Amino acid sequence: MLATRTRRWKSVAWATAAVLVGLTAPALTATPAGATTTDYDSTYYKNAIGKTGASLKSSLHTIISSQTKISYSAVWDALKVTDQDPNNSNDVILLYSGVSRAKSLNGGDTGDWNREHVWAKSHGDFGTATGPGTDLHHLRPADVTVNSIRGNLDFDNGGSTVTGGGGSKVDSDSFEPRDADKGDVARMILYMAVRYDGGDGFPDLEPDEKVDNGTNPYIGKLSVLKQWNDEDPPSAFEEKRNQVIYDTYQHNRNPFIDHPEWVDAIW
Known part of the structure; x- marks a missing residue:
């Protein structure tokens, strides 16, 4: 429920x-x-309620770090459930483009969809390692070509329209998702920043106010991500996705979908 x-x-x-x-x-x-x-405030989030700043971030890290991890190969089938088109059970909805595409078209060819790491895996060099490389809270199905155009670019406003990108834009050092996905992207990035703080043998992921971060464990721009979180609140699709990941796969939640106001409370 x-x-x-x-x-x-x-x-x-x-x-x-x-x-x-x-x-x-x-x-x-x-x-x-x-x-x-939310119904989870008195249970799952009880140790975070009423806190702000570093204290809130630390509490949320402790809460969401308790999770079941899945393999990278298992991500294929998981995405077919988490991102299922609510109007067509044979399809998934693709990030960035908003296209509904057959679940069977997962792969690496033009016209297929693949596994997009919203926190680009090169930003921290964690690859597809079980943990940040397989965390469903930032892995989404995306068109192979659009995903390739995004590459490992940071997020910011501006650029030229991406062909087949549903209104997304790109320039030399940043990618701007279509309006309907901006809040989703912001909340996925900020989830990763709270979940992965330098423990478990993985890098300390943090948002910053730069683009062109390269292989550093940072992604920008924080001010733009905060704006996107405010302007594009969680949708029913995003909320259901969070619930499915919690109930069926990882058994942890993205707190910024449940409490988008916590973004400003921390950053």
């Missing part, structure tokens, strides 16, 4: 509608503007 996400403005809207039709509205919850509450 999907976690119940409650926004204060929704409660206010319900209350207003209730008055108009003569119903009794539920009591409003006094929460900060833009804050969310």
Whole structure:
């Protein structure tokens, strides 16, 4: 069952509608503007609630580091479930382009889809190692050609339109996803920054305010990622994906899908 996400403005809207039709509205919850509450706050996130800054980041790292890891080969079948087209069970929805493509067309040829590492694996040189290289919270199906164009570029605004990219743009040192995927990308990148902090033999991944980071364990631009998180809130597709990964595969969650306001609380 999907976690119940409650926004204060929704409660206010319900209350207003209730008055108009003569119903009794539920009591409003006094929460900060833009804050969310979920069914997991009293269980999974209980040690993070009420914290900010480095303390919140540290608590979330401890929480989400408890996970079941899968192999890189197992990612193929997992993505066919996590990214299934809600309107066609034979297809997956591709990141960046938004195209619905047959699950059977996974591979490396033109017209296929492959496994995109949103946190480019060369940024920290973790490759396809079990852990950051196989973490479903940042692995998504993507068109082979569009994925190749993105390569290991950092994320920023601007550039020329990517052919077949659904409105995505690219320039010499950065990639801009289509609008519908911008928040997804931001929350995946920031999940990785919290999950992988230099332990487990892997590099300390961090967002920064640069592009063209090369093989350093950084991805930018943080200010742009924060903007994308604000402008493109979690969709039903993204929330369901988070739930499937939690229930079926890794048994950990992306906290920024459940609580997008935690991005600003940390960074």
